[in-house]
Amino acid sequence: MTLDDLPTPCLVLDRTILERNLRDMASAVARLGVPLRPHMKTAKSIDVARMALEGQPGGITVSTLAEAEYFLGHGITDMLYAVGITPQKLDRVLALNQAGARIIVITDDPMMADTIACRPMPPRTLIEIDSGEERGGVRPDSDRLLELAARLGGALAGVMTHAGHSYAGRSVPEMEQIAAGERDAIVGAATRLREAGHPISIVSAGSSPTARHAVDFAGVTELRAGVYMFGDLFQAEIETHGLDSIALTVLTSVIGHRPGKVLVDAGGIALSKDRSTEAVPHDYGFGLALDVAGRASYGYAVVRKAYQEHGVIEYEPETPIDLPVGARLRIAPNHVCMTAAAHDRYFVVDGDQEVSAIWYRVNGW
Amino acid sequence: MTLDDLPTPCLVLDRTILERNLRDMASAVARLGVPLRPHMKTAKSIDVARMALEGQPGGITVSTLAEAEYFLGHGITDMLYAVGITPQKLDRVLALNQAGARIIVITDDPMMADTIACRPMPPRTLIEIDSGEERGGVRPDSDRLLELAARLGGALAGVMTHAGHSYAGRSVPEMEQIAAGERDAIVGAATRLREAGHPISIVSAGSSPTARHAVDFAGVTELRAGVYMFGDLFQAEIETHGLDSIALTVLTSVIGHRPGKVLVDAGGIALSKDRSTEAVPHDYGFGLALDVAGRASYGYAVVRKAYQEHGVIEYEPETPIDLPVGARLRIAPNHVCMTAAAHDRYFVVDGDQEVSAIWYRVNGW
Numbered sequence: 001m002t003l004d005d006l007p008t009p010c011l012v013l014d015r016t017i018l019e020r021n022l023r024d025m026a027s028a029v030a031r032l033g034v035p036l037r038p039h040m041k042t043a044k045s046i047d048v049a050r051m052a053l054e055g056q057p058g059g060i061t062v063s064t065l066a067e068a069e070y071f072l073g074h075g076i077t078d079m080l081y082a083v084g085i086t087p088q089k090l091d092r093v094l095a096l097n098q099a100g101a102r103i104i105v106i107t108d109d110p111m112m113a114d115t116i117a118c119r120p121m122p123p124r125t126l127i128e129i130d131s132g133e134e135r136g137g138v139r140p141d142s143d144r145l146l147e148l149a150a151r152l153g154g155a156l157a158g159v160m161t162h163a164g165h166s167y168a169g170r171s172v173p174e175m176e177q178i179a180a181g182e183r184d185a186i187v188g189a190a191t192r193l194r195e196a197g198h199p200i201s202i203v204s205a206g207s208s209p210t211a212r213h214a215v216d217f218a219g220v221t222e223l224r225a226g227v228y229m230f231g232d233l234f235q236a237e238i239e240t241h242g243l244d245s246i247a248l249t250v251l252t253s254v255i256g257h258r259p260g261k262v263l264v265d266a267g268g269i270a271l272s273k274d275r276s277t278e279a280v281p282h283d284y285g286f287g288l289a290l291d292v293a294g295r296a297s298y299g300y301a302v303v304r305k306a307y308q309e310h311g312v313i314e315y316e317p318e319t320p321i322d323l324p325v326g327a328r329l330r331i332a333p334n335h336v337c338m339t340a341a342a343h344d345r346y347f348v349v350d351g352d353q354e355v356s357a358i359w360y361r362v363n364g365w
Numbered sequence: 366m367t368l369d370d371l372p373t374p375c376l377v378l379d380r381t382i383l384e385r386n387l388r389d390m391a392s393a394v395a396r397l398g399v400p401l402r403p404h405m406k407t408a409k410s411i412d413v414a415r416m417a418l419e420g421q422p423g424g425i426t427v428s429t430l431a432e433a434e435y436f437l438g439h440g441i442t443d444m445l446y447a448v449g450i451t452p453q454k455l456d457r458v459l460a461l462n463q464a465g466a467r468i469i470v471i472t473d474d475p476m477m478a479d480t481i482a483c484r485p486m487p488p489r490t491l492i493e494i495d496s497g498e499e500r501g502g503v504r505p506d507s508d509r510l511l512e513l514a515a516r517l518g519g520a521l522a523g524v525m526t527h528a529g530h531s532y533a534g535r536s537v538p539e540m541e542q543i544a545a546g547e548r549d550a551i552v553g554a555a556t557r558l559r560e561a562g563h564p565i566s567i568v569s570a571g572s573s574p575t576a577r578h579a580v581d582f583a584g585v586t587e588l589r590a591g592v593y594m595f596g597d598l599f600q601a602e603i604e605t606h607g608l609d610s611i612a613l614t615v616l617t618s619v620i621g622h623r624p625g626k627v628l629v630d631a632g633g634i635a636l637s638k639d640r641s642t643e644a645v646p647h648d649y650g651f652g653l654a655l656d657v658a659g660r661a662s663y664g665y666a667v668v669r670k671a672y673q674e675h676g677v678i679e680y681e682p683e684t685p686i687d688l689p690v691g692a693r694l695r696i697a698p699n700h701v702c703m704t705a706a707a708h709d710r711y712f713v714v715d716g717d718q719e720v721s722a723i724w725y726r727v728n729g730w
Contacts, residue, residue, distance in 0.1 A: 007430075007453070007730055041673055063674045065372075083630060083674050084620035086691040088372070108621055109690045135675060136621045136628055164672070255449035256473055256501045263501055265448060269706045270730075273638040307529070308406055308702050309428045309448050310500060325474045326451035337673050341634045341707060344729055364709055365372055365635075 001355040003292055003328060006347055008253040009270035011339075012330060013346040013359070014294065017247035018229060022052055024241070025211065025228045030055075032217045037061050037080060037204065039226030042337045045346065046074040047359040052229060061224045065092050070362035072101045080104045080204065082162070082224065084128065084136055087115050093123050104202070106160055108137050110144070113151035124157035126202055127193075131185035132178070133164035140189035149198045158202025159193065161186045162224070166209040170280070172239055179214035182207075187219035209240045232336035233288055237280035248340060249294060249330035250287070251347070252311065254323050261304075262313045262321045264289075266331055268306040272338035287331040287339075289313045289321065293353060294330055303331060366720040368657055368693060371712055373618040374635035376704075377695060378711035378724070379659065382612035383594060387417055389606070390577065390593045395420075397582045402426050402445060402569065404591030407702045410711065411439040412724040417594060426589045430457050435727035437466045445469045445569065447527070447589065449493060449501055452480050458488050469567070471525055473503050478516035489522035491567055492558075496550035497543070498529035505554035514563045523567025524558065526551045527589070531574040535645070537604055544579035547572075552584035574605045597701035598653055602645035613705060614659060614695035615652070616712070617676065619688050626669075627678045627686045629654075631696055633671040637703035652696035652704075654678045654686065658718060659695055668696060 003012065029036045038052035041063035049060055049071065059078035062068045068079050077100055081093065085105040093103045107113055108128040116122045127148045130137035138144040149156050163182035169175045182205050190203045206223035217223065230248040231241045252266035277284040289301035299319035305312040311331070315321050321329070333339035341363060348357040368377065394401045403417035406428035414425055414436065424443035427433045433444050442465055446458065450470040458468045472478055473493040481487045492513045495502035503509040514521050528547035534540045547570050555568045571588035582588065595613040596606045617631035642649040654666035664684035670677040676696070680686050686694070698704035706728060713722040
C-alpha cells in the first residue's frame with residue numbers, strides 16, 4: 001500500500017523523522033543529566049510511546065484520563081496526569097490506581113488538596129508551580145505553596161511546572177533564559193518545601209523548547225515534553241527544531257482549481273483551525289503544502305482558508321501547483337497536537353511513500 | 366444521570382432547542398415552497414437526521430464518505446456528497462451505490478466529468494456553481510458550464526451551489542440579498558443548461574442564513590442547510606437565529622482560578638480553535654461561558670485562551686464565576702460544526718440537567 005492508495009484526508013507519519021526527533025531529544029536531556037517523562041498528549045499512541053521511552057525510566061505524561069486508561073491497558077503504569085485534578089477525576093484516578101496504575105496528579109487548589117488528602121490511598125500529588133506562564137500553578141515564593149503542602153500531607157510527592165511561556169520565545173538564547181527561569185522556579189519551590197520539612201522526590205519541569213535548549217537543569221528530576229516527537233511549523237519557527245523535522249503531515253487530494261489556488265479535501269477538521277503561526281515570522285495560514293513525497297516543492301504554498309472539509313492553498317506564480325483533481329499533496333501542520341486530534345490513526349512511512357504500518361491513537365476524554 | 370455525573374469535557378445537546386430550531390427551519394423552507402435536504406455535516410448523527418427529516422422528502426447532504434457509509438447503514442439512501450468528487454472517492458461512491466445507496470456527486474472539473482461519464486452506472490452528478498463564494502464551482506454564465514454538461518452527458522442530473530458568502534452578511538436585509546443572488550445564479554445555470562438541451566431535475570442551493578432569510582427561491586428544487594440544527598455564536602451574531610437557539614454546548618469543569626479568570630478542562634481540542642466570532646460585533650474568543658443550566662449567568666464571560674486541554678475564561682468583575690474546582694459550566698461554541706467534531710457522542714437533555722439519551726456521531730473520513 002502506498003500513499004496513493006489511502007483515503008484522504010489522513011495522517012502520514014514519517015518514522016525516519018520521528019526516530020531522529022526522538023534521538024535528538026534523548027541526547028538533549030542526556031546532556032542535562034535529566035531523564036525524560038515523554039508527554040503523550042501529541043502522539044497518543046502506544047507505538048510512539050514505546051519508541052519515546054527507549055533509554056528512559058518508563059514513566060509518561062498524559063493530558064487526559066482516556067490516555068491514562070489506554071496506556072495502562074498497554075502496560076504502562078507510571079503516569080503523570082498533567083492537568084489540574086478535580087474531585088470527579090480523582091475518583092477515576094483512584095480506580096485506575098487500584099487496577100495497577102500509579103498515576104500522579106497535580107493541583108494548585110487548597111480545597112482540592114484537602115479532598116486528595118482525605119481519600120484512603122491518595123495518589124502521589126505534585127503541587128503545580130507557575131514558572132511564568134501564568135496559566136495554572138502557584139508562584140514558588142507564595143504562601144500558598146506551603147499551605148498546599150501542609151494540606152496535602154503524606155500525599156505530597158513533589159512539584160511540577162510547565163514553561164508554556166517558552167512558546168513566546170523566538171530564539172535559542174531566549175529559550176535558554178526561559179529554561180533557566182523554569183529551573184529556578186521549580187527547584188526554588190522544591191527547596192522551600194524541603195526546608196519546611198516536606199520530603200520532595202519529584203521535581204518535574206519541561207516543554208519541548210526548554211527541554212531542547214536548556215543549559216542546566218540541576219535539581220530537576222524529570223523533563224516532560226511531547227510536541228518534539230512530531231514537530232510542526234510553529235516549533236520550527238521558534239527554533240525547537242528545523243523545518244525538515246516535521247514527522248507528521250496531512251495527506252490530502254486536490255479537489256479543484258482557481259487562479260493561483262488549489263482546493264484540497266483537508267479543511268478545518270482535518271488540519272484544525274489552529275493559527276499558531278500567526279504570531280511568528282512566517283505565517284503558514286492553516287499549514288504549508290508539500291508534494292506527496294513530503295518535499296517543499298511548491299515554495300510558500302499555504303493553506304489560506306480552511307472550511308469544514310475544504311482547504312484553499314494559495315501558491316506563488318513561480319511555484320504553481322499544477323496537479324489534476326485526485327492528485328495528492330501533504331500539508332505540514334501549524335500545531336501538530338491539534339491537527340492529530342481529529343484523526344484516529346497514523347499511516348506510517350519510512351522516508352518514502354510505502355505504508356509500512358498503521359498505528360492507532362486514543363482520542364477523547 | 367445528570368450533567369453532574371458526566372465526565373468532562375463533553376457535548377450537551379438540548380433537545381428542546383434542537384426541536385425548535387428544526388421547526389423554525391421547516392417553517393422557513395415551507396414558506397418558500399422548497400423542500401429541505403438537511404446537511405448532516407454538523408450533527409453527523411442518525412438520531413438528529415431522523416428529526417431533521419420530519420416532513421421532508423428524505424434525502425440528506427453529507428460532507429464525508431464516512432457519513433455516507435454510516436447513514437446508508439441506518440437506511441438513508443438518497444444522499445448528496447457536497448464536496449468535489451475525486452477519482453478515488455468516485456470508486457467508493459460507486460461501491461456504496463451498488464450496496465443500495467443513491468449518492469449524488471458534484472464536480473466543476475472537466476477531466477473529472479470525463480472520468481465520471483466513462484464509468485458504467487455513473488452516479489447522478491451535479492455541476493457545482495459559484496454563486497459568489499469563490500470557493501468551488503463555475504460561474505453560471507461561463508463557457509465551462511456548458512462544457513461540463515457536454516462531458517457529463519447522461520450522468521448530469523442538475524446543478525448545486527452553496528452561498529457560503531452569506532457568512533459575510535451581517536443583517537437580515539443583506540441575507541435576503543445574498544439569497545436572491547444565490548437563487549439567480551443557480552436558476553440561471555439550470556435555465557442555460559435546459560436551453561442547451563440538458564434535462565435538469567435537481568437545482569440545489571442553500572446555507573443556513575440564506576435558507577432562513579430568503580424571500581423567494583422559485584426554481585430551486587431543494588435547500589441544503591446544517592448548522593441551523595444546533596446553532597452557534599457566529600450564526601447568532603449574523604442573525605441566522607437568536608442567542609437562545611444554541612442547542613449544543615460543551616460541559617466543562619473548573620480546574621483552577623486566577624484573578625478575574627477561571628481555568629476549565631475544555632481547551633482547544635474540546636472547543637476547537639475556531640475563531641469565527643473574531644469577525645463579528647461580539648468577539649466570543651473560543652466560546653461563551655454559561656452556567657450548568659445553560660443560562661448566561663456570567664454576562665460576557667469568554668474563553669480567551671485555549672490550550673490543548675485548558676481553557677481560560679475571563680469574566681467581568683460584576684459577574685464573577687465563583688465556583689469551586691470540579692463545579693460545572695457550559696460553553697456555547699463559536700462554530701458548532703468544528704466544536705462537535707472532536708467528540709464522539711451527545712449527552713441529550715430536555716431543557717433541564719437530566720441526561721435522557723446518548724446519541725453517537727460519525728467522525729473521520
